[in-house]
Amino acid sequence: MRIHNFNAGPSVLPKKVVKKSAQSIINFNGSGLSLLEISHRSIDFLEIIEKATFLIKRIMNLNDDYAILFLQGGATLQFSMVPYNLMNQTAAYLDTGFWAHNAIKEAKKFGKVKVLFSGKNKNYTYISTNYHIPCNMDYFHCTSNNTIVGTQMKIFPKTSIPIVCDMSSDIFSRTLDFCQFGLIYASAQKNISSAGMTIVIVKKNILETIRKNIPSYMDYKIHIQNNSILNTPNVFSIYTSMLTLKWIENKGGLSILEKNNQKKAQLLYDEIDKNNLFENKIHKENRSNMNVTFFLKEKHLEKEFNKMWKKENIVGLDGHRYLGGYRASIYNALPLKSIQFLIEIMKEFERKFS
Numbered sequence: 001m002r003i004h005n006f007n008a009g010p011s012v013l014p015k016k017v018v019k020k021s022a023q024s025i026i027n028f029n030g031s032g033l034s035l036l037e038i039s040h041r042s043i044d045f046l047e048i049i050e051k052a053t054f055l056i057k058r059i060m061n062l063n064d065d066y067a068i069l070f071l072q073g074g075a076t077l078q079f080s081m082v083p084y085n086l087m088n089q090t091a092a093y094l095d096t097g098f099w100a101h102n103a104i105k106e107a108k109k110f111g112k113v114k115v116l117f118s119g120k121n122k123n124y125t126y127i128s129t130n131y132h133i134p135c136n137m138d139y140f141h142c143t144s145n146n147t148i149v150g151t152q153m154k155i156f157p158k159t160s161i162p163i164v165c166d167m168s169s170d171i172f173s174r175t176l177d178f179c180q181f182g183l184i185y186a187s188a189q190k191n192i193s194s195a196g197m198t199i200v201i202v203k204k205n206i207l208e209t210i211r212k213n214i215p216s217y218m219d220y221k222i223h224i225q226n227n228s229i230l231n232t233p234n235v236f237s238i239y240t241s242m243l244t245l246k247w248i249e250n251k252g253g254l255s256i257l258e259k260n261n262q263k264k265a266q267l268l269y270d271e272i273d274k275n276n277l278f279e280n281k282i283h284k285e286n287r288s289n290m291n292v293t294f295f296l297k298e299k300h301l302e303k304e305f306n307k308m309w310k311k312e313n314i315v316g317l318d319g320h321r322y323l324g325g326y327r328a329s330i331y332n333a334l335p336l337k338s339i340q341f342l343i344e345i346m347k348e349f350e351r352k353f354s
Contacts, residue, residue: 004338007316008147008291008329009169009189017243017333021194024239035239040232048239049228055245056201059253060178069200069220070228070238075168078185078198079103082141082164083110084218085210086183092116092137092161096153097124097146098322103166107141116140124149126283133159139182139206145170147190148320150293150327151286156180162206170290171199172248173332174258182206188237190290191331192244197237248332257332264330264339265289271343276354277301278346295325301353309345317342 005012024035029044038044053068071077079102083091089111093104095118107113116131124146133140139162145152147169156163162182171186178184183202189195200220207221216222216230223230251257269287272278272294280287280294296302309317319325330339 004314006328014333052242067224075187079106083107087111092140100143150288150291152288175254193241196234292328
């Protein structure tokens with residue numbers, strides 16, 4: 001039975017990755033041990049983390065100026081780790097959604113925050129590019145894709161200060177010049193792996209001026225020195241991320257995934273726009289290719305639509321509890337067939353109730 005998984009996270013993973021991860025739990029590489037039982041300091045695991053690091057750098061075209069970390073605490077912990085490490089006085093932030101707003105709230109505990117743009121008064125339905133980044137800021141923070149509302153930054157500003165970006169819900173989904181960023185962080189449970197691990201990609205020279213007495217677990221430099229095993233890491237999630245990175249390369253890399261993602265998103269947006277019963281509230285130039293949000297124009301039809309899609313083995317289509325409506329998260333591993341299947345249901349619903 002095919003399940004069409006539109007969950008926002010934890011979310012759909014490539015079938016090959018799920019299968020091999022499952023096999024590793026029973027018997028990892030013929031060792032007679034489960035992956036869940038091996039030591040995080042064993043040669044087997046060190047090879048996993050080295051391979052994952054190598055693949056990230058190759059896929060993103062990064063050199064050895066960058067360090068790759070596999071940490072815990074989700075993107076939420078990074079809301080504090082970033083300012084703890086990088087903020088001396090003032091940092092600049094964009095307020096483009098729920099998680100960006102939370103990042104600002106945490107940063108204010110460490111220093112001053114200059115909010116260059118906030119879309120809150122417009123329910124975060126757009127992302128302005130009409131802002132100026134002062135050159136005396138410690139860093140500029142943005143969220144590339146806003147999972148809850150369904151917006152995405154299509155271009156990034158040029159600035160002389162480090163750009164810090166939360167890429168949790170669109171990392172590895174498109175080609176970018178990743179060298180323009182000083183630090184990238186992304187929780188794993190969307191496009192990378194199972195939940196419980198966060199990838200941090202940091203340009204090492206932005207850490208050179210840090211003179212703070214930072215608690216060890218919050219200090220990027222200490223994690224770099226310890227190769228992400230300052231404490232016991234999430235072995236399973238790091239292994240699954242390594243398998244996913246291999247899958248990305250085998251698919252042809254980010255340029256191929258970007259084309260696939262654009263095709264999936266455009267098909268769904270086209271149906272929403274022409275269907276008499278649905279609407280998308282996001283400005284077209286800011287529509288996300290990862291999280292497509294939409295609403296019924298006639299709210300009283302929700303019960304009927306919910307009954308229809310749930311009956312057809314679709315899961316995860318409910319909108320976020322703060323927003324309502326519907327959200328189709330269409331990450332890398334979601335097949336085109338699932339998009340087409342959802343569209344057929346939407347068309348049938350229109351024929352029946354329009």
